[in-house]
Amino acid sequence: MIRKKYFLLYLLFFCLVVSCDSDDSEPLTDTTLDTTLINREFVIDNVIACAASNENLNTISVFLYPREGVNNISFYETVSLETDKNNFSNYLKGEGELIDVFNGYLLKYEITPQQEKWVIVTFEEEGIIHLSNPIRLKQNTKPTEYLSDNITVDANSFMPVFTWQDGIADDSKIYFHVVSDENGNLLSGTYTFEKMFQYYNLDNVVLNITETEPPALEIDSNYGFTLMAVSEDNWVNLFSEITFEVQ
Incomplete structure (x- = not known):
């Protein structure tokens, strides 16, 4: 009975530790671009987008032009530059808030990648997913x-x-x-x-x-x-x- 009591206490303590560790970590997504495109009509090279490092060099702005009526704007990023930029399975969905530029005529994400990588911006228009060309981030080798x-x-x-x-x-x-x-x-x-x-x-x-x-x-x-x-x-x-x- 005593051993069972200690075992339950240990199990409770272990669960609390795991829970705290999970809360401290950043939320991650395992949604890849290729899974997003499964059974969907999509068009490549049809989103106007580019990226620039900001003057403080801590963040990167990913700019895009959202044509009138588009929705579900997202961006996807690779882990590094070494991955194949044309393989959509290498792109994970990124997390970020859209910010108005020129009072909303353009939009941008501000991201803080630790290393250079590839980024693709997407949005939906009349049920079709549109993709930008891959954007190569160069914040370390060629800052804006x-x-x-x-x-x-x-x-x-x-x-x-x-x-x-x-x-x-x-x-x-x-x-x-x-x-x-x-x-x-x-x-x-x-x-x-x-x-x-x-x-x-x-x-x-x-x-x-x-x-x-x-x-x-x-x-x-x-x-x-x-x-x-x-x-x-x-x-x-x-x-x-x-x-x-x-x-």
């Missing part, structure tokens, strides 16, 4: 550079011209630029291969996420211009922001 003096603005008309130079990295393939008002609302969002954009001239624009015709700019009003120089594997090499006024 933050500059503002690399941009020149000719604002002597209602169609200001923006030109810029690359920073340290020389492998940027495309440039994403946003013109916003003084309240942070996105007026235009465009991509060019050239290091030049004129508001609102689409002659050299290769991708346009501006959903409606943007307004004409007003004299003596404050505006913002944001630039991301993006590599072929969707890493932001350079992030620049300036303010300007139309003269």
Whole structure:
């Protein structure tokens, strides 16, 4: 009887220890991207997304453009870079809160990975799952550079011209630029291969996420211009922001 009593006490103590250890650990998910896609229609390379290390180097922002009407936005990540980026079974569903960018026109996850890895962003649209291209995180080997003096603005008309130079990295393939008002609302969002954009001239624009015709700019009003120089594997090499006024 005494032995049974001690055994029960030991078992209770053991369960308490295991319970405490479990509470202290971070929640993990074993949901992989390939299991999410089972028996589902999906489209690859149909989510606009990229990632940048933040200035404090402690977090990474994973940006995405959520087309109107999409839902179930998620991201999936590999354990490391050594895994096959094209094998969806290597991607585990990540945990994170979506944060508004440009008052919700764009969204981002802020994550704190300990090592470089691959990330894929997904969302659903009319019952179909859409996937971004794999994004290669480079927070250790090529942290995002933050500059503002690399941009020149000719604002002597209602169609200001923006030109810029690359920073340290020389492998940027495309440039994403946003013109916003003084309240942070996105007026235009465009991509060019050239290091030049004129508001609102689409002659050299290769991708346009501006959903409606943007307004004409007003004299003596404050505006913002944001630039991301993006590599072929969707890493932001350079992030620049300036303010300007139309003269």
